[in-house]
């Protein structure tokens with residue numbers, strides 16, 4: 001179990017001590033499998049290898065060797081005030097709505113397209129009739145024999161891999177992927193609105209807030225943060241996802257905005273930033289349960305999250321604003337996330353909100369579809 005230590009009084013850590021030998025993976029474990037370039041599958045794929053403990057973070061030339069963790073001072077002071085449970089609900093809108101859910105599936109509208117996908121949480125009956133469900137433009141088949149687009153069916157007319165979408169006036173591409181994802185997680189809109197608002201307020205005071213977006217996927221949070229006036233560093237292990245995010249930047253008309261696109265393992269990048277003494281005002285983390293860095297580094301949420309959260313604390317500026325963490329498909333409580341953040345952020349003041357991100361159905365008496373756990377630290 002990783003332990004993190006950081007300075008007792010200051011909210012900004014001292015220069016980190018010499019790295020201490022602490023593996024993120026088991027030294028004697030199998031070497032990591034070849035790194036795939038599959039962005040985002042881990043979110044709800046049931047467990048893409050997450051049960052196994054694989055080889056650790058590469059060190060030097062040996063990708064199977066466990067990595068050393070930075071030694072951080074344990075934080076002192078009181079834990080930030082915990083506010084829980086907090087439920088953040090996304091309601092139907094022009095760009096997106098959850099039309100219906102039930103019997104293990106959900107029917108959504110993304111722009112002009114109606115998309116039908118599996119949904120484990122939807123154990124209740126559907127409200128709409130069969131014709132509505134059968135009228136979907138895209139249907140995820142879950143055919144395990146197929147790769148990529150082959151797992152999608154387009155009953156009405158053949159569709160390409162992408163289609164135009166927008167969020168709050170910002171254009172981007174929806175995208176059918178082999179992991180039943182569509183290039184966007186609409187429930188994240190609750191975080192986007194919150195972060196954009198905080199960035200705008202800071203930017204109005206004359207300085208562009210610095211935002212670090214870890215596990216950034218197709219880049220929507222990065223783009224919205226940049227549009228609101230932030231300088232953004234976006235990190236993802238998948239070259240493909242970085243490519244999609246850059247494409248979205250162009251489509252959004254935000255090419256001139258300051259976004260650094262980094263294809264790297266999130267933990268390695270953050271460790272390097274800590275050593276360099278970099279600082280951020282806003283940090284976003286949307287880690288999968290299990291993932292791999294570009295060099296085969298292993299990400300295991302339960303093992304690595306406390307360390308990563310402790311590292312993010314070490315990256316906070318003298319006037320930090322917020323840290324937002326989302327976790328999907330894990331057997332844990334939002335109280336666990338709150339406790340991880342609470343310990344790492346001792347002495348920072350402010351509040352930690354923890355709860356769930358949910359999506360409300362369209363129509364009368366909407367049911368709330370739970371999508372993920374979240375936890376966020378907010379400066380006060």
Ligand SMILES: C[S@@+](CC[C@H](N)C(=O)[O-])C[C@H]1O[C@@H](n2cnc3c(N)ncnc32)[C@H](O)[C@@H]1O
Nearest residue numbers: 039040215217237238265266286291292293299
């Ligand atoms: C579920 S997606 C995040 C979704 C995104 N934040 C959003 O709301 O649209 C998880 C992302 O983490 C990336 N990833 C997986 N393991 C990683 C690692 N070790 N370091 C950095 N990124 C990783 C994947 O490539 C994927 O894009």
